[in-house]
Amino acid sequence: MSLLEVKDLTVTHRGKPIVDGVDFELNRGESLALAGESGCGKTTTALALMKMLPEGLKQKGGIVLRPPGVEDPINVHRRTETGMQVVRWRHISLVFQGAMNALDPVQHIDDQIGEVIRLHERKVTGKQVKARIDDLLVTVGLTAKLGKRYPHQLSGGQRQRVMIALALACRPSLVIADEPTTALDVVMQAQVLQLLESLREELDLSLILISHDLGVLAETCDRIAVMYAGRIVEIGSVETVFSNPQHPYTKRLLDSLPVIGGRRGLAPPIPGGPPDPGDPPGGCAFHPRCPYSTDRCLEDPPPVEVGPDHLAACHFSPWSSWPEVEPQKVRVDA
């Protein structure tokens, strides 16, 4: 049984779709990567899962959560704001992007973690809260005495660990991490990723990891969903998608990435830029930038099963080989 089931999730802003019919499932203990460029709807999808969208955005579609130890499935999409308050953090929590802005600068770290625990669990004593805070800080690789510090007294890596401790405070079964390592240096990034991975094993967590960095996702996740203009254009296991991409966008994106120790030089870039959120070109949203597009691409491509548990939304999938692409003149299209 899956832990999370998302069906036809759509988020609109003044009638324009920011997220457009996203479907996926997530099993217990599994980690799913949400990849894509800025504006593709990754963060919006994450916020919709927790019903935390900013005002003006409307969501539709089914979100069903089946946390272990809870008998009836939780229909997140039907919950009211009050109803969501017992779901957030108890069952799903979020590691926000940008640890510096997400922490309260005038509160000690332990007070911020304690507040979360007290808010979500009514019957805890002060002693228990204190013990839990110390425990959490140690779990994320910090020392308990750092709890007495303010956020500005911590380094970027330490703050990101505090953010993870906050997300774990009420022992949720699903953690969504939105660009958890973007502001960090490689060494710190590797440390934080290793931490997330070990926590997932230890605590049997499911993880949704959002990043634009495909390297980070490849190393941390079991499955990957590549988003473009509000839709999932390809989803499958990390091994299959990275070794055998089946959507031209995934293919070109992977080709354009520099890989350390791999081929040197620069592959021909994808021309143009990502479309404006909510205003994608008709049909396959990637068609204006796609070297393989034809008239057929003006129609919506349905997701095609291209392999076991591997879907791609391209009219021409499955691709058995990728024709050579002329290096396009690099021009600004927008």
Place this chain on the structure above:
Amino acid sequence: MSDGVKTTAVDPSAGEDLMAVEDLSVHFRQRRKVARALDGVSLEWRRGEVLGVVGESGCGKSTLARAMLGLQETAGGEVTLHGNEATGKKGLAELRRRIQMIFQDPYQTLNPRQRVRAIVTEPLIVQNVDRSEHTERVRRALGDVGMDPDRFLDRYPHQLSGGQRQRVAIAAALVLEPEGLICDEPVSMLDASVRSQILAVLLELQQRRNLALIFITHDLSLAWSLCDRIAVMYLGRIVEQGTAVDVIESPKHPYTQALVTAVPVPTAKGREDRELLKGELPDSTRVPAGCRFNPRCPRRFEPCDKVDPTLIDVGTSGHKAACLLYDPAAAEGGAPAPGYSDTSGEPG
């Protein structure tokens, strides 16, 4: 690679220096402490060469770039352009005409109240280029970065995307037809597809005009794929330098080795085994005694906290590393231990 733009094959052991810095130091005073942001850096940048300067934030890579252009007061050392020392009003003006710089954040480097035309023209005014040439040169610079002048000359920065802004910044740097361009994290704020476009623009210029490039970056994969040579910085010093292939494929300094293994690889297999560095980059007001990397080094041995290693040859074609593992003479006590110096009393 069959279909890509090739990086140039500049022979790394030969070539004339475009710029060189010798024993360059920059100190920042913080109340009674002194941060040694750059602590004796020597580096050559050859004509037409793509040089990568890599390291974690706080290692001094941006300070190095600023000091090279005379934007930062130095505490010692010298900067030369074509072998001549670049000091004084005249020397600096010459330096800044021949060497240009672009920055990380294309949202903050462009004046929001100026149109693209004014932004790209400004360097020409500053350098007293004849007015009759302005229009022509501005249009050519925009064309060089792949922007249609007729469409973009009259736009304001807020009417441009992130990638377009970075192109405008590059155009403004190119309009003086420099010989070298220092790029400080030029693409780290851009999305993957836009990022490779900007890099393609820079590399095309490098090839067509023999424009020398410095990429200052924390992204080792980027340095690997584009640079002829790479210098690795740690806490204000260069700890390893050499051709990109030498430094990335056979790193010698334990710090470089750790950096290379920390890079996530976007392949199906990923990286299986990895030994991560513990701890974080120390504060540059408290540089550890001996080798500055020794408190975090997995391969430290007895003299590492006493002897400060210097860059020595560890291979061919200029591959150098500053590590006692490769310098048995110094490790046995040949070099005097500089020791931990509390720099609080230093005049500055």
